[in-house]
Amino acid sequence: MSSNDEYSDEDIEYYDEDEDMEDIDDVGSASEMELDPLNDLNDPTRPQRKIFEVEYESLSQNDVEKLMRADIEYISSIFGVEMDTASLMLRWINWNKEKLIEKYMDNANAVLMASGITQADKAPERAHAGRSPSSSAHQSSIGPRRSSRRIAPEPPKSGKTKILERLTPPIEDGKFICPICFDDTQTETLNMTCFHKFCKSCWHAYVESKVRTEAESWISCMAEDCSLVAPDYFIEGVLKEDKATWDRFQELLVRHFVGAMPNLKYCPYPSCTYTVSCPVSVSKTSLSSTVPIVTCGASAAHKFCFGCHVDSDHRPVICAVAKMWLQKCRDDSETANWIKSNTKECSKCQSTIEKNGGCNHMTCKKCKYEFCWVCMGPWSEHGTSWYNCNRYDEKASVDARDAQSRSRASLERYLHYYNRWANHEQSKKLSVELYAKTEKKMEEMQITSELSWIEVQFMKKAVDEVIKCRTTLMWTYGMAYYLERGNEKELFEDNQRDLERAVEELSELIESPIDPEVIKTLRQKVTDKTVYVQKRNEIVLEDTAKGFMDRRWKWNVPVEGYD
């Protein structure tokens, strides 16, 4: 696939190497941004690429079709074949041009047969005679097939002539009877170069069922054992009056093409037809230092990771760690929470015990140790004060509780990170709800006061920023859980704390009541804070990204790509 990029380069405008260098410099001198914060805020689609961003391009279905077309034209011009023929060959070989050229030069006929363009039999109208060579050619291209079963052991009288009858259009009184629907009133028939003729409505029903129910773009002739595949022009003719299915067919072609290209990925959001091209982050090694978060051109909300299956922004954490964290949350969170709130460990053998009724005099099932559920101290020291523990501060009880807390430390540690992760996720949702309410109020204010539309937009900017930063914060907790203790982690957590504090302050401002009298000062405050929060977020993202590039982060578990 190496020279694949070589050809597609002509069609995709990538950033220049030199430009990239400048971008990084710009990020370094942030003074410009501070001088003109509002302008910066009003223009979120700044052209510079930051260190924590990857270069990518969003492509519409049309753009991808152009890329496909370029490949097809290239093959078509080299081989001197028609575009539809080149297209079928490329689809057959999964768009690997080099492999196709190699195979075609080696044996052009074999390629043409395997990609369903020609059949082994040169006289297809003599279906009976062509049967055995065609089926053997089939076997060699698609692998072993049980064609022997289909040659049925019919009584000799009917024999194989039956099959011949089915394949050649039965003509009665000069009228065509479709061998599939047996309708003699159909006037329009269609066939490919194999001359297997069927009525147009059967073709339509067949293609529609393939495209719609099976999501299949590789559609072979309806005749039994015919290996010819319908080229685009034929499908277009069949679907002339069914634009929806034709559109779906073209989408399937694009999906097939995108699926074959490692530098392309289809937007995972429902019914989105955009594709993202991300040339740098195809290799596994680059995924251990960069987080290729991309957004498709359909909507700014269609954010996804090019490197893994997370359908949202998981910066600053790399894919491997994000995956581990999500898995851990899925597996452990509910269980851990339940264990935390419903059980205690035996102070002697550390078995986890659930108290599901009865008195506070516990006897461990495993080690037979007797203790008090309330103070965790040994029961023997309780004397006669049963059912009413007042020994909470006794030495033995304190020791027992200490032992218990140590055994719970790892659980607590996980829950510390998980609860903060979950809290930011929850706050993110609440911010969205709050914003919906605020927006309504501001709309009213536009009508009742002198304020213009542009002047009340600051709130939307602030909420967007809060949501963005909470996403970052969520993932910083996922990352911190796996970071090994040390100076680097402390610095990381300092940055995290600064961002968190700023975000909470901004969140609070957003929630303050809006009145026309105070809106001017509120606007100033919110705008300032938004700029600050944005800056803090970038610091976290930048520093983490740099850390990945310098291999500064040390993990407390083995991480893919780190040895």
Add this chain to the structure above:
Amino acid sequence: MDARLRRVNKEISDCKNDKSSNISIDLVDNSPFHLIGEFDGPEGTPYEGGHFKVDIIIPESYPFQPVKMKFITKVYHPNVSSASGAICLDILKDAWSPVLTLKSTLISLQSLLCSPEPRDPQDAEVAKHYMTSKSSFEETARYWTQAYAGGSGKEVRGKGRADGPRDEIAMAGLERAHVEKFQAMGFDRTKVIDVLRRLNYRGANVAQINDDKVVDELIKS
């Protein structure tokens, strides 16, 4: 008229008019989309003399999607489930073509009975039996044909009926002597048959499975 209905009606009437193929297709109730196909076991095979019934469901998008078929008559065959009658055949799946008909599909089923494909089995136990000892497999298949597919489609139990125990052993494709050997050790007959069938205690395999292994399995079960 609905194209699917026209096509199915034509197929049914074509089949009725064609006496030479010995294949019949009948309606189950009043709907032409649920049918029963019948054909005779092919000559020169263990299925000879049997009469096989197939349940046929015509899907909504027929003939552009394949017809759904399964054996009603119990068949001992590597590509047919001995429990449910489900069939493993390429033309009922991805190799289906809209020009294939109910009749041609039933003929394909008939030919499937001639040429089992044990490397792509539906019923793994039957397939193992076939691979280990073809003659023993054929004997069992013949026995099933007699017991389930004998006569004019009616389920006649055959001669073995009075002799209950022998029936079970032959049904599982096992040797009477083998079963009795382990039965003599005090194990329940049904259990012995079950374990020996699972272990594929047939043909050359018998020499490879020592008695301890069988006893182990018998104790576990």
